[in-house]
Amino acid sequence: MSLDPTIRDEILAAVPSLRAFAISLSGNVDRADDLVQETLLRALANIHSFQPGTNMPAWLFTILRNLFRSEYRKRRREVEDADGSYAETLKTHPEQTSHVEFKEFSAALSKLPDDQREALILIGASGFSYEEAAEICGCAVGTIKSRVNRARTRLANLLNIENANDFGPDRATRAVLTGDDVA
Amino acid sequence: MKDRKDPEIADEAEPMETRPSTMKKGKGQAALGRDIQAKIGQQLRSYYDALIEPTPTRFAELLEQLDKQGGKGSSE
Numbered sequence: 001m002s003l004d005p006t007i008r009d010e011i012l013a014a015v016p017s018l019r020a021f022a023i024s025l026s027g028n029v030d031r032a033d034d035l036v037q038e039t040l041l042r043a044l045a046n047i048h049s050f051q052p053g054t055n056m057p058a059w060l061f062t063i064l065r066n067l068f069r070s071e072y073r074k075r076r077r078e079v080e081d082a083d084g085s086y087a088e089t090l091k092t093h094p095e096q097t098s099h100v101e102f103k104e105f106s107a108a109l110s111k112l113p114d115d116q117r118e119a120l121i122l123i124g125a126s127g128f129s130y131e132e133a134a135e136i137c138g139c140a141v142g143t144i145k146s147r148v149n150r151a152r153t154r155l156a157n158l159l160n161i162e163n164a165n166d167f168g169p170d171r172a173t174r175a176v177l178t179g180d181d182v183a
Numbered sequence: 184m185k186d187r188k189d190p191e192i193a194d195e196a197e198p199m200e201t202r203p204s205t206m207k208k209g210k211g212q213a214a215l216g217r218d219i220q221a222k223i224g225q226q227l228r229s230y231y232d233a234l235i236e237p238t239p240t241r242f243a244e245l246l247e248q249l250d251k252q253g254g255k256g257s258s259e
Contacts, residue, residue, distance in 0.1 A: 003250040015242045020234035036242060044249050105230045124224055125231035149215075156219050159226070 003047065010056040011043060017126055018060050024121045025068050027110050039064040058128065062136045065118065108158035112151050119147035120155075 015036065022032035022039075042063050043050070050059055109117060115137070122133040123144070134141045155161075215223075 003246075008246060008250065012243055012246060016235045016238040017231075019238055019242075020231050023234050024231070033239070033241075037245060040242060040245060041249070044246075101226065102230060102233055105226050109230070120227065121231070124227045152215055152220060152223055155223050156215055159223075161219050161222050 003044070004052070007047065007050070007052065011040070011060065014057040014060050017057065018064055021061060021121055021126055022064055022068070024109065025114070025118060035064055035067055038067055055132065058132045058136055061122070061126070065136055104159065108155050111158060112154060116147045116151035116154070119144050120151035123148050
């Protein structure tokens with residue numbers, strides 16, 4: 001049997017986000033690539049159980065997340081990843097993201113418990129609804145909501161984000177840029 | 184009884200790097216200001232975008248290859 005081109009395109013379209021999710025979960029690009037590959041193998045092997053017209057990304061994310069939970073979670077995140085060093089293995093970063101900010105953020109993210117991290121990524125980055133995220137994680141919508149809230153609170157702490165002044169350059173930096181005295 | 188005490192969430196108990204702040208911890212549900220949420224949301228999306236950017240082409244090739252094989256028994 002040959003793969004329906006529409007289905008194939010839907011799978012392919014989901015891969016970049018699926019891989020980003022895998023990197024976020026595992027904290028390791030190579031491991032993430034293995035996870036994505038295994039997910040695609042399973043998806044194709046079980047494609048008959050996918051109902052055309054339903055949510056392909058959610059289906060793939062569910063497979064990947066279950067794989068990660070069963071095979072990788074017990075290994076825990078490796079210590080070396082705790083400082084976000086895996087970011088170094090990424091070759092390029094978009095111009096708009098400063099490298100420092102990226103590293104800081106991924107380091108903070110790596111300190112979250114797995115369930116909070118995945119909930120936050122699914123909702124805040126992958127673009128799933130709370131209902132979809134609950135289905136992917138196999139839990140109640142309310143559980144996803146509280147995990148996301150906890151994740152945000154903890155990130156705010158880790159990143160020392162306390163108020164809107166953290167937008168853009170801080171006062172001292174601005175003072176340097178503009179030549180003003182720091183009040 | 185809510186499932187708040189889900190053992191998976193037990194990591195909560197580990198010490199957090201807090202600093203003096205108006206944010207309450209403990210309840211774990213302290214409402215964050217909109218500004219803070221927006222800032223985190225923006226950083227999260229930048230982070231994710233940076234991960235998406237260099238997606239290798241090998242997955243498209245893999246899919247094509249599997250498709251040619253008929254997608255049979257590839258997974259154990």
